[in-house]
Amino acid sequence: MKTVFEKTTGLTDTQTHYCPGCTHGIIHRMVGEVLEEMGILEDTVGVASVGCSVLSYEYFNCDMTQAAHGRAPAVATGIKRVLPDRFVFTYQGDGDLASIGIAEAVHAAARGENITVIFVNNAIYGMTGGQMAPTTLIGQKTATSPFGRNASLQGLPIRVSEMLSTLDGTAYIERVSTHDVPNILKAKKAIRKAFETQKQGFGFSMVEVLSSCPTNWGLDPHESLDWIKDNMVPAYPLGIYKNVHKEAEK
């Protein structure tokens, strides 16, 4: 029989625990495929964070370390500084990276740590049951913003890609989305570009992936994808925010 599709060797056979319709599975697959296609699975150490993706260490088919909440970029720094010839990536959600771990993210970026950060932004805390994140949109209802996020009470959302791209230590930063196939294909290219950036030793690379949370958004999977397109993309514009490759070509 002719093989028409094969699961990437970048992922293990372990069944994921993610909710139906959650886009973590798609993002995992893209990262796994990139690691496989680049032939770097055996030279990679991944860092799992705290949140829904904490068990990603059971899904990525490479050496994995689990970090304390928000500390993944610091843990990745420790690994990469000892093993500069290995590929080191973190996989973090928006609560982990943009709230409790914002200092570690900013300083890893400022130092130009030659690591790749996969930043999954779904504008909510998933694992703990749908609380407000720094990326929660104005007006968005969550368990801890039950009347909708109010700027005067809870402040305004953080645009991490824009913020980090102001730092000279960053080499490649792109925001992508998972709400339809063309965007997913773009997202994979961005992830590939980020790991290529690390391969070339250019410094800090990050791909911010807009993602869904049907369970905590209270929407079905299809509505969730529409919600990304209609609400998240306008607040978090897609595109390349930093591209050292382009600068190198000049």
Add this chain to the structure above:
Amino acid sequence: MGKVLMKGNEVIAEAAVHAGCKYFFGYPITPQSELVAYMARRLPEVGGLFLQAESEVAAINMVYGAAGTGVRVMTSSSSPGFSLKQEGISYLVGAELPALIVNVVRGGPGLGNIQPAQSDYFQVTKGGGHGDYHTPVLAPSTLQEIIELTEAAFDIADRYRTPVILLGDGMLGQMMEPVEFKNLTERQPGEKDWTTTGTRGDGKPRIITSLELNADALEKRNEKLQHKFALIKQNEVRYETYEIEDADYIVTAYGTAARIAMNAINNARADGLKIGMIRPITLWPFPEQPFIETRDKVKGYISVEMSAGQMVEDVRLAVNGKAPVTFFGRTGGVVPTQEEIYEYIMKVAGGVEV
């Protein structure tokens, strides 16, 4: 190599280099900053790496990452910064990663001050972070002993896959003494079959984690840790005794307090009082044996500390009600003088108000 005159903080750093530690992640804080500065200069000379982190929190997590690759790695701080490292230390214990963490203790609580203190005893010996755990704690009292114990700390860390704490104080960190580095052969950790360095033909990927969602599985993990702690208690207890054979009263003190108390003990002996000393070198595991061996013979114990009375609780547990235990201490960064310790000994042991 003969004796060299060095500052305590620098001795810790050089001893770590001698122990084969090439990676240091730290953050400045008085009174341990010389240690950080020494490493920044020294580690590049041995092909190692010094990195100043953005916080103590980041530093301990960089240590966590580096420890997972199998190298000898350390960080250092002083009390307020050491508190910030507790999260990371708990994770190191949970994930069974070896590392050295130095605490050059200063006066607290809160921001406190930068003077020497021993008021972090509870924190270092009773866990400190969340979860059921202990970390081995080594407490040198001279700069020469720092060398011996820093090397021992790395060995214990590797042997048991555990973070180890070297506990000093502002006095030990800042003072200068002649020291000799006798062991010049560079030590390296043995083979480690649990590291995450990329599989590189090793087959199945490895995972470093402290997460165990299933309660029964986490209990098993805890039982394994408790078994390890029992082994450490069995094998790694260190202490020193002085003139305890004929002692009526035994003073117990560690680190800087022990040095000062020693002079007071000698003065009291010169006055005809039979005073001895038990100096714990490992604070955890606490040396219970010398107390068990003496508690039926002596008239009492005197715990001398630069705290409001912390180690004295472990002394009472070891003595188990068999003899009176009294306490003398100064707090807030005040270092007790040998005269006031002497006066306290004379009052308790000699019934004399000096």
